[in-house]
Amino acid sequence: MKDKFILYRNPEDILFAFEKKEEFMYPHLFIEANDIKDNLQMNCNAVYVLFESKAHYPNTPLYIGKSSKVRDRLLYHLKGYEPRTRYYANRGLINFILIYFEIGKYTSDHTNLIEKQLIKEYKPLLNTQYIKPFQEKRMRMNRFV
Numbered sequence: 001m002k003d004k005f006i007l008y009r010n011p012e013d014i015l016f017a018f019e020k021k022e023e024f025m026y027p028h029l030f031i032e033a034n035d036i037k038d039n040l041q042m043n044c045n046a047v048y049v050l051f052e053s054k055a056h057y058p059n060t061p062l063y064i065g066k067s068s069k070v071r072d073r074l075l076y077h078l079k080g081y082e083p084r085t086r087y088y089a090n091r092g093l094i095n096f097i098l099i100y101f102e103i104g105k106y107t108s109d110h111t112n113l114i115e116k117q118l119i120k121e122y123k124p125l126l127n128t129q130y131i132k133p134f135q136e137k138r139m140r141m142n143r144f145v
Contacts, residue, residue, distance in 0.1 A: 013035065026114065027106060030057075036074050036097070045102035046070040047115045050085065051125075054096045061098075062088055063126040066115050067126045070090060084126045 037133050048070055050063045063085055067073035072076050074097060080089040088094050102111050 011118070026110070027101045027103045029101070031097050031099065033078055033095045033097060036071065036078060043069045043071050045099040045108060045111060047111045048074060049100075049118065050088075050094050050100040051096040051098070052088070052093050057096060057098065059122065061118075061122050061124040062094065064115060064118050064122070065126050066111060070101075088126075 002086050045066070047064065047066045049061045050065075050095075051057050051061055063077075065073070065077075077085045078094060080086045080087055082089070085094060100111060102112055103107060
């Protein structure tokens with residue numbers, strides 16, 4: 001996982017005033033799964049990355065997702081309500097979470113690109129295994145490179 005991102009954009013895309021390549025530090029937070037209930041009070045847009053442990057960071061994420069209510073979504077995963085992560089949650093195997101927040105000048109366009117870039121680079125087990133058709137559709141809908 002990179003805390004400093006280099007995002008590559010489609011030069012044909014006129015919706016953005018960014019250059020073809022942009023490097024920036026992105027607001028992020030590392031948190032233990034046990035601390036979600038007590039310490040994560042924010043309910044905002046974010047990309048979240050689930051790991052089995054700190055030792056698995058950065059190269060082997062279990063799942064990468066995006067939510068507009070990140071705390072609720074993470075609790076949903078951790079309680080085993082989410083089919084994609086249920087097996088790991090019920091066995092207590094989701095212990096470490098990395099969150100990239102949409103704050104200030106960092107908009108949903110940035111988090112969409114970050115989500116896409118991370119999934120492409122790290123190919124998380126649960127993104128590729130269980131929801132491949134959905135993920136492929138999502139990636140096609142996001143026209144950024």
